[in-house]
Amino acid sequence: MVNPVDRIILLLTHSEDFFTIDRVFSALLARGVQPIRIDTDLFPVEIELTAEFSNALDRSKYRLNYGEYLINTEDVQAVWLRRLWQPRLSPQLSPQFQAACARESSTTLNNFWDSLRHARWVDPIDLIQAAENKLRQLRIATEIGLQIPRTIVTNSPDRVREFYTSVGGEMVAKLITTLSTQMQGSSFFLYTSRVNPEDLLAADALRHSPMVFQQLIPKRREFRVICVGESVFVGALDATKYADKTVDWRTSTEAQWEIGTLPDFVVKQLQTMLAHLGLTFGAFDLIETPDGEYIFLEINPVGEWGMLERDLDYPIADTIAKLLTIVQV
Numbered sequence: 001m002v003n004p005v006d007r008i009i010l011l012l013t014h015s016e017d018f019f020t021i022d023r024v025f026s027a028l029l030a031r032g033v034q035p036i037r038i039d040t041d042l043f044p045v046e047i048e049l050t051a052e053f054s055n056a057l058d059r060s061k062y063r064l065n066y067g068e069y070l071i072n073t074e075d076v077q078a079v080w081l082r083r084l085w086q087p088r089l090s091p092q093l094s095p096q097f098q099a100a101c102a103r104e105s106s107t108t109l110n111n112f113w114d115s116l117r118h119a120r121w122v123d124p125i126d127l128i129q130a131a132e133n134k135l136r137q138l139r140i141a142t143e144i145g146l147q148i149p150r151t152i153v154t155n156s157p158d159r160v161r162e163f164y165t166s167v168g169g170e171m172v173a174k175l176i177t178t179l180s181t182q183m184q185g186s187s188f189f190l191y192t193s194r195v196n197p198e199d200l201l202a203a204d205a206l207r208h209s210p211m212v213f214q215q216l217i218p219k220r221r222e223f224r225v226i227c228v229g230e231s232v233f234v235g236a237l238d239a240t241k242y243a244d245k246t247v248d249w250r251t252s253t254e255a256q257w258e259i260g261t262l263p264d265f266v267v268k269q270l271q272t273m274l275a276h277l278g279l280t281f282g283a284f285d286l287i288e289t290p291d292g293e294y295i296f297l298e299i300n301p302v303g304e305w306g307m308l309e310r311d312l313d314y315p316i317a318d319t320i321a322k323l324l325t326i327v328q329v
Helices: 020-030 095-114 125-131 134-143 157-166 197-208 264-277 306-312 316-324
Strands: 008-013 034-039 047-053 060-066 069-072 076-081 120-122 151-154 171-174 211-215 221-228 231-238 281-288 294-300
Touching: 008 020, 020 034, 020 306, 020 316, 034 060, 047 095, 060 095, 076 316, 120 316, 125 134, 125 264, 134 264, 134 294, 151 157, 157 197, 157 211, 221 264, 221 306, 221 316, 231 264, 231 306, 264 281, 264 294, 306 316
Parallel strands: 008 034, 008 076, 076 120
Antiparallel strands: 047 060, 060 069, 151 211, 171 211, 221 231, 221 281, 281 294
16 A cells, blocks of 8 residues: 655665665654655656646646655655666567657656755755766866866877876876766776876777876875765875775775865865855865875765765764755745
């Protein structure tokens, strides 16, 4: 039997997500609030959604059936956007219809999210999408005084070779966008990689897609900084333990999280950037050089933080839950 639920909080994710989503779910329950997890990849096969439109006073209504729950738009008080995922369609569906069904399903869900615009979002979809633009991030970072690596974005093989020479061969490459939203998962995810001389021989492939190239910054420590509202949680890695083997800590088995601290002026810059982007949550990546400079790399508006709560006992999930349960006036 489907049960209608009053004054709920939706947690948007996908069916293979775990830990962080579970921690926030539990934190909300502890605060006496009913969270409902929506695995967005299960629409439309396992989730039913109906929208009604008319000339009546209540001109539009959305109702979502998922498992034991019946969710009405007006009953949703807050939404945590953890992940949005492509629909997992039946393999029995003819390949010629797969793309069209996925497009129609995503569009229908997007309109359901729009019907929840009265709710408190952490964070609104349009602001998240705008904040994911890495080139915009670099521009804003420099405008508020953060230090960034020397960077070019190009599809010119000659320009890449020139840049490589200008930084003395100390160069890394990465994508402008993230092809996978999981830290461990898709084989399409491209980690930040050092560029070697032999890689330049394949630079003509840039004709098919531009990439980001940055000067490789020597590092003493790396930071993942989680900002939730006014709360700041800093995780630090001793980069000297792995920097000679990899430029991306996610590929190292020697990266161990420690409680970190940052100068007050750096924290203020990060909070200023978060406010500039209109976000209440952000996961920042920074480097501290051997000379004590702090270098901004990027902000992920839906970035991972579970490892910091797990290893450092930071109350990030409860802080998110607190933010979601603030009563809007």
